[in-house]
Amino acid sequence: MEEVMRLKKISKSFGRNQVLFGVDFNLRAGEIHGIMGENGAGKSTLMNIVYGNLRPDSGEIWIDGQKVTIHEVRDAQKLGICFVQQEIALCQDAMVAENIFMSRISQGKGFNLKKMAEEARQLLEPLCHGAIDPYEIVERLPISCQQLVEIAKAISNNCKILILDEPTSSLSGSEADALHKVVQGLKEKGIGVIYITHRMSDVFEQCDRVSVLRDGNMVSTMDIKDASVQGLVNDMAGREVDILYPDKAEHISKNDEDVVLEVTNLTDAAGRFKDVSFRLYKGEILGFAGLLGAGRSEVMMGITGLRKMSGGSVIYKGQNILGKATSDIFEDGLVLLPEDRKVQGLFLDMDIEYNTSAVYLRQITKRGAIDRAAEREQAERMCNAMNVKCTGLGQIVRSLSGGNQQKVLLAKVLAKKPKVVIMDEPTRGVDVGAKAEIHRLLRQLTQEGVSVILISSELNEVIGMSDRVMMMDSTGCLVGQAEGEDINSDHIMYYISDAYKYAEVNQEVKEHE
């Protein structure tokens, strides 16, 4: 296969922090080339250099056997490079179609909204089967759909090289499958695809070759048939790492006095879900499975007072907390880790220290004033616990790598030991090793008597971590719970994908006959 791109000895520093050390890399036409590496290894930085967002300090980029200089994004686009960035960078208050054809609009070529919408529909069709309306305002879409719009936008240009930076981190199984189908189609057409991901299944099922970046050095490149999960993990970390899910709880006692949170008939004022009821017991991890858009996040926001409910009750510590202020609920030990770190989670333009103290200000306040020493001590403790890779507590969060931002978010929410913690996508964008660390942390919390509610777009994570799983169908109804042996993907998918409904209908039809 011919080579479409070759990087030679690319180096890059930010100030005195060198993040890439003479990286070599090559990409062939018609291959999907996975890149893996720990958070902060330099993957996104390398791709930003290829795409002209950043300039390398030294090194060369060769495209189709020719040496090229890429000064800005437009140069890269002219060379046929398309890039789906890790963080969603859509224009939030424009329509889907406008976003997809943004470059066309900005070039001032006359635009016809109807025609654009039609083309957008065609681009989106294979990705989401009509679930996204081209006229919808981007802001109103859940992140997963926004991610799909990003992808449609990237492939709307004629590209020769497609770079995907963690495209599946906010997609669920079926959406990821749709994406993979599209990518395989592009590959058939001879496009070279660079696929950055932390998910092993993505690498082994989709990629032809895989490279590992560790601390800014390219440490290995191999054909996928020569790779093994453990081998890749060890390459990434530079040491042996344990990535198995921690053991589940041996026994969860389910007497009435062990209930720490009881939700009864919770109903959303905007109608996203209704009559949600469940109990959470002391020391368990309760997973919530559902397809994207099922309304799991909305339930959690309802419980913590961040969303308006029209009925039901949430009993915590013997009181109905529905209608209470979020600050009081958090202070009382029931906290929520929000799903979208960029919008709901972090103060991107503030430093790590400020971010860590936002939830529990009272804890570091003395007579109305913030105790800076205590604040620093807390930030340092939490960053060490979460193993955040940074140049110091004063680093602006925006300049951290995606995974390390996620760790700061965890640090912020766990700065005080909670009683119940609701984790909405706790490991989004986190590398394999760190993910295992977070899993161990969650387990450890439950051993200390904390109860955890876990939402994840990765069904495997829910299955691997949960002691019990609540299943929510696409209309926002809880349709059952799985325990023990039943916690497997067939059983859960059967319920959350609405398949059970049709089964019941079939049953009825049969009985009728």
Next chain:
Amino acid sequence: MNKSNTNGAARLLKKALQLREMSLILIIAIMCVVLSFTNPFFATTSNLQTVLGSVAVDGILTIGMILVMLTGGLDLSIGSVMCMGMAIAGKGIQMGLPVVVALLLGILAAAVSGLLVGLIVTRLHLSHFIVTLCFMGIARGIVYAMTSGIAISLIAQMKENPVLSYLGSGYVGGLVPMCFVVFLILAIATDIYTRKSSVMRRVYYTGSNEMAAKHSGIKTDRIKVGVCVACSVMAGIASIIYMSKYNGVTVSAGEGAEMTALSAAVIGGVSMNGGKGTIAGGLLGLLFIVLIQDAMNLFSVQAFWQDLIRYLIVLLAVILDVLQDKARKKKNS
């Protein structure tokens, strides 16, 4: 984490120079030196007293403006609200109300206006710009309605109330204008409060990312209403100084004050997007503007040129703000 302490001192110095406050202090110092050499009137006691005196009222208004800007808003009504507070207090004094009561009524009226702005902005999700623009007109309208457009003279009452008169026209030790001292005390107090208090930290969080602040359990609506009220109370306090300084109420008092305050804040590094800036920075920005104004007066620049130059500086400051924000985003993305 690899915190290195090498070259700590050098880096600290570099960081200090990056701070907007430091560069402003430097520029202001240079301006003072140049002015005192090029113009014989600059370094005279009376000129310096005028400069300090004119910082006082605008300074107190600027403090309020900064507070609102930290949450990502702005308040265009401060000048009119100040005038309204003054008209109410002045009318009260004229009608024979006890002075303290009249002054409190003025501040209260201002506070109510701020409360209304805050409630409308948070409940109806309207922009500060449009709501405060309306309040600017409404407050001024109230002034005209109360005074029929005629100035209220309080010269006689001021004679009876030496304390009130001293606030605006007195000199501490015969040298420093009392109104400047009042301002300075307010400035230092709010600056310390802004840097240290956990309430103000919440203000910064709200301005930096309102949604994330909400998800951190911060009552962002309450914070936003709070700063609007605080800003208007500052306008109320400024109105007392103004009234005492000019021995009465003029119906056009505070016109254009919102522009001065806004530009001072922006020059001083307070971001229009919220979440960034300090009281000290914004007030240094004001000092810079006042010095330029003074220089133009000393060199007898004609009035229309003065306005033109003033607004050009504002424009430059706003552009600078946007550019800096962009550069920062680019650097850190």
